[in-house]
Amino acid sequence: GAGVSQSPSNKVTEKGKDVELRCDPISGHTALYWYRQSLGQGLEFLIYFQGNSAPDKSGLPSDRFSAERTGGSVSTLTIQRTQQEDSAVYLCASTRDRANTEAFFGQGTRLTVV
Amino acid sequence: QKEVEQDPGPLSVPEGAIVSLNCTYSNSAFQYFMWYRQYSRKGPELLMYTYSSGNKEDGRFTAQVDKSSKYISLFIRDSQPSDSATYLCALAQKLVFGQGTRLTINP
Numbered sequence: 264g265a266g267v268s269q270s271p272s273n274k275v276t277e278k279g280k281d282v283e284l285r286c287d288p289i290s291g292h293t294a295l296y297w298y299r300q301s302l303g304q305g306l307e308f309l310i311y312f313q314g315n316s317a318p319d320k321s322g323l324p325s326d327r328f329s330a331e332r333t334g335g336s337v338s339t340l341t342i343q344r345t346q347q348e349d350s351a352v353y354l355c356a357s358t359r360d361r362a363n364t365e366a367f368f369g370q371g372t373r374l375t376v377v
Numbered sequence: 378q379k380e381v382e383q384d385p386g387p388l389s390v391p392e393g394a395i396v397s398l399n400c401t402y403s404n405s406a407f408q409y410f411m412w413y414r415q416y417s418r419k420g421p422e423l424l425m426y427t428y429s430s431g432n433k434e435d436g437r438f439t440a441q442v443d444k445s446s447k448y449i450s451l452f453i454r455d456s457q458p459s460d461s462a463t464y465l466c467a468l469a470q471k472l473v474f475g476q477g478t479r480l481t482i483n484p
Contacts, residue, residue: 267420296472298474303385303479304476304477305383305385305465305474305475305476305477306421306465306474306477308471308472308473308474311471311472319471354420354421356420356472358472364409364411364426364428364469365411365423365426366421366423366467366472367423368420368421368422369420370418370419370420371420
């Protein structure tokens with residue numbers, strides 16, 4: 264595709280429910296990042312996939328968060344048993360290679376936990 | 378200590394002013410230094426990047442890196458209302474972002 268695509272763009276869920284957020288990176292990009300951005304805050308790193316290497320999960324805030332990337336392309340971020348503090352915009356970015364000098368971002372998924 | 382520190386602002390200046398945005402970082406292993414711009418309800422977009430100490434100019438924007446002090450800056454000359462956005466510094470190779478500075482240019 265022309266850019267990084269994220270779905271859904273908005274998600275409202277009840278506390279305790281599980282949610283799945285999807286990211287479709289630019290075709291051919293080997294690296295994919297997930298970030299979380301709370302209101303008025305910067306980008307909090309969550310997880311990083313690079314090619315076939317084991318992902319860097321060091322930013323995941325708890326074991327309720329997990330992500331996978333199938334076939335080196337589409338990625339899904341799953342949040343189990345959502346809490347109100349999980350409310351934020353979840354941004355996905357992809358880069359062409361390991362140098363990561365230019366990351367292309369999706370529009371984000373705005374998650375609201377009520 | 379955070380890997381990247383950035384004053385979140387907000388910063389409000391009159392149109393035409395020179396704007397200075399700054400970040401400090403702690404890990405000397407970072408090799409690439411970038412500035413992203415984020416408009417409201419949009420994803421960040423790359424504005425400039427550099428990998429060496431010194432200045433890099435692109436139109437009204439100048440990125441400055443001082444590796445010895447672990448300090449990076451973005452200068453905006455002749456600021457315009459359309460420059461109003463959040464500016465985030467970023468360091469690679471593992472992409473780490475500063476908190477972002479919310480900038481408003483007043484007509």
